[in-house]
Amino acid sequence: xxxxxxxxxxxxxxxxxxxxxxxxxxxxxxxxxxxxxxxxxxxxxxxxxxxxxxxxxxxxxxxxxxxxxxxxxxxxxxxxxxxxxxxxxxxxxxxxxxxxxxxxxxxxxxxxxxxxxxxxxxxxxxxxxxxxxxxxxxxxxxxxxxxxxxxxxxxxxxxxxxxxxxxxxxxxxxxxxxxxxxxxxxxxxxxxxxxxxxxxxxxxxxxxxxxxxxxxxxxxxxxxxxxxxxxxxxxxxxxxxxxxxxxxxxxxxxxxxxxxxxxxxxxxxxxxxxxxxxxxxxxxxxxxxxxxxxxxxxxxxxxxxxxxxxxxxxxxxxxxxxxxxxxxxxxxxxxxxxxxxxxxxxxxxxxxxxxxxxxxxxxxxxxxxxxxxxxxxxxxxxxxxxxxxxxxxxxxxxxxxxxxxxxxxxxxxxxxxxxxxxxxxxxxxxxxxxxxxxxxxxxxxxxxxxxxxxxxxxxxxxxxxxxxxxxxxxxxxxxxxxxxxxxxxxxxxxxxxxxxxxxxxxxxxxxxxxxxxxxxxxxxxxxxxxxxxxxxxx
RNA sequence: GGGCCGUUAGCUCAGCGGUUAGAGCAGUCGCCUUUUAAGCGAUUGGUCCUGGGUUCGAAUCCCAGACGGCUCACCA
Numbered sequence: 001x002x003x004x005x006x007x008x009x010x011x012x013x014x015x016x017x018x019x020x021x022x023x024x025x026x027x028x029x030x031x032x033x034x035x036x037x038x039x040x041x042x043x044x045x046x047x048x049x050x051x052x053x054x055x056x057x058x059x060x061x062x063x064x065x066x067x068x069x070x071x072x073x074x075x076x077x078x079x080x081x082x083x084x085x086x087x088x089x090x091x092x093x094x095x096x097x098x099x100x101x102x103x104x105x106x107x108x109x110x111x112x113x114x115x116x117x118x119x120x121x122x123x124x125x126x127x128x129x130x131x132x133x134x135x136x137x138x139x140x141x142x143x144x145x146x147x148x149x150x151x152x153x154x155x156x157x158x159x160x161x162x163x164x165x166x167x168x169x170x171x172x173x174x175x176x177x178x179x180x181x182x183x184x185x186x187x188x189x190x191x192x193x194x195x196x197x198x199x200x201x202x203x204x205x206x207x208x209x210x211x212x213x214x215x216x217x218x219x220x221x222x223x224x225x226x227x228x229x230x231x232x233x234x235x236x237x238x239x240x241x242x243x244x245x246x247x248x249x250x251x252x253x254x255x256x257x258x259x260x261x262x263x264x265x266x267x268x269x270x271x272x273x274x275x276x277x278x279x280x281x282x283x284x285x286x287x288x289x290x291x292x293x294x295x296x297x298x299x300x301x302x303x304x305x306x307x308x309x310x311x312x313x314x315x316x317x318x319x320x321x322x323x324x325x326x327x328x329x330x331x332x333x334x335x336x337x338x339x340x341x342x343x344x345x346x347x348x349x350x351x352x353x354x355x356x357x358x359x360x361x362x363x364x365x366x367x368x369x370x371x372x373x374x375x376x377x378x379x380x381x382x383x384x385x386x387x388x389x390x391x392x393x394x395x396x397x398x399x400x401x402x403x404x405x406x407x408x409x410x411x412x413x414x415x416x417x418x419x420x421x422x423x424x425x426x427x428x429x430x431x432x433x434x435x436x437x438x439x440x441x442x443x444x445x446x447x448x449x450x451x452x453x454x455x456x457x458x459x460x461x462x463x464x465x466x467x468x469x470x471x472x473x474x475x476x477x478x479x480x481x482x483x484x485x486x487x488x489x490x491x492x493x494x495x496x497x498x499x500x501x502x503x504x505x506x507x508x509x510x511x512x513x514x515x516x517x518x519x520x521x522x523x524x525x526x527x528x529x530x531x532x533x534x535x536x537x538x
Numbered sequence: 539g540g541g542c543c544g545u546u547a548g549c550u551c552a553g554c555g556g557u558u559a560g561a562g563c564a565g566u567c568g569c570c571u572u573u574u575a576a577g578c579g580a581u582u583g584g585u586c587c588u589g590g591g592u593u594c595g596a597a598u599c600c601c602a603g604a605c606g607g608c609u610c611a612c613c614a
Binding site for chain 1: 540541542543544550551552553561562563569570571572573574575576607608609610611612613614
């Protein structure tokens, strides 16, 4: 954890760590990296005894510009209006669209152990009047703002452009208005039908005092104003904003030259890519946050995001791969190392911090958690596919002692994650499925002595005085005895069973697998595999 | 066109100035009357993208280039 601890060591005095987000719709997994980085920075600062407050802003006065989540008849009416003024489409008792979607990501953050000291809503902040001095400064110095856009971003605004958008008094849209004059107390604005492609203004124009929430600063200026209002000293930002000439450069220049304040320390971070491509639910790539959270518990998700340096792109491809089991294994390896156990492979610098910052509870007893027994994810995924396995009892046996409450909770969490993984992302090779309809094609690879033995096993099972074996133990014993009698080494005997039932050369403990199936089916399959002339019924 | 990131074993990656470059998976070989052979043990495999430079010493730092990717360039 060089990066967060080094950052924390490089700053002096009390710190205000801030980030903000427009509550425009669904959050995808990749957009959780910023909040995790934010939280880890705050934890690293506090770990050094630095007074730190963590703020999170909700830019709910931003215009509605994504119609995907609106009902068809609401699109024409709502597009371009402030998100805080758009009704909640879900109808689940939130006062606005913004409140609904903001609540979704606030809940997601809390589930990841991220608890800002305070959430602030820009609609409230504007209404309180604290932004007014910054609106006044921006309007008074509009020419300087335009010059910054030209110089920093090579953006040429018209000579009468002002960095402010008014909420139209006639149609209540904000995304469609442009301010062209400022007399020191009032602005003149127009609500233009074709200012933006995604919403249509009503054509109204007029003079209005732009204070107390009747207007909002342009995005880059609003960002810089937030820094001044809240005294922000550190603010991470994604690479889409951190690029040269991008929003962050403009906001930095505006902070210095218009609001006369040094901008906060930036921590630019890269995105999460799926198979080398940016996640995008609309392109069918990647996975929504609520979807991945079912398969990857919070502490493993935190690890995924905080382990690499922020400026390094994360390649994560959970679909049909072993990426998720590997993530768990890495977590366990870090836990073992933190607990002082020997581990294989190289450890990252500051591995104990990496582990500690991965934990949900910042005040947790790291030594106790690190030393806890935890079953490997891949092992659990296998156990879940074998009928009749009592997971708790099984894991307890492997530990050799009763499970603590923490360990039991971990087993539960991982079991649920393994089930979800098997149902979604797991590659076929991780799945075990008895091929019931007909004998697998792979069984064609059986050699004559294996076929012969399978027939002998069926015969022995049928001839047993007490009928075919009913228990795993009994089947297992019969497998060994008949294989020995046939002169077949056990490995080839088991291999034959796996091919005949699963279509793969290996599998779970064979006796128990057979015991979980009806005897009639088992006997019939054995005979078919042996090449005996039986009719395979459905 | 600008910016950022990456390039290390077949694959995914760690190592980020200091012995002979590591791990997991895959591969190969060995080990079964039963802690699940989805295990255990051993083992193969590398011009650390290329070319210069700095240094006693470079995968690691600097410069240039190649390739791959993301991102910005209208608004937020």
